[in-house]
Amino acid sequence: MRRIDVIGIGLGIFIAGGVVYGFFKAVGLDSVDAGIWSQVILVGGLVGWLLTYLFRAVTQNMTYNQQLKDYEDAVLQKRLEEMTPEELAALQAEVEQEKRALKQTKDEG
Structure with a gap:
């Protein structure tokens, strides 16, 4: 993965967090609750991605392994x-x- 890809992904996650925060504010939550719930969604997504990564690493179904095969x-x-x-x-x-x-x-x- 190139450096620009990592920067783009990080920026996309940052913007998505702001959108989710704005959505919760628009629904009627106060600033603290909207911040907490947007963080819950961010951490939940991160844990979900980590679990899929670990599953692919354990089953050796990653891009490098497939290219080598x-x-x-x-x-x-x-x-x-x-x-x-x-x-x-x-x-x-x-x-x-x-x-x-x-x-x-x-x-x-």
Whole structure:
């Protein structure tokens, strides 16, 4: 995120807080109550955003993780496309051998 984005988001939240405060004043609350309720909404929104962030961090569903996975998939796909048929056959034989060895280990254990 760029510095200007952070400044814009901060300014937007500041303005939204003023709008919510003005709304509560227009509804008929006095200045103190309007300030308290606008702060309650601000803190509630902040806690909600924090919970969604923590959920995405724990499930590794964040932008960086998705970009890294997409990059790794693209690199593997490109490597597969560049392999000759003989190399592909050798790779497939190696995978099958490892599957058999893994199955044998599971059966013994």
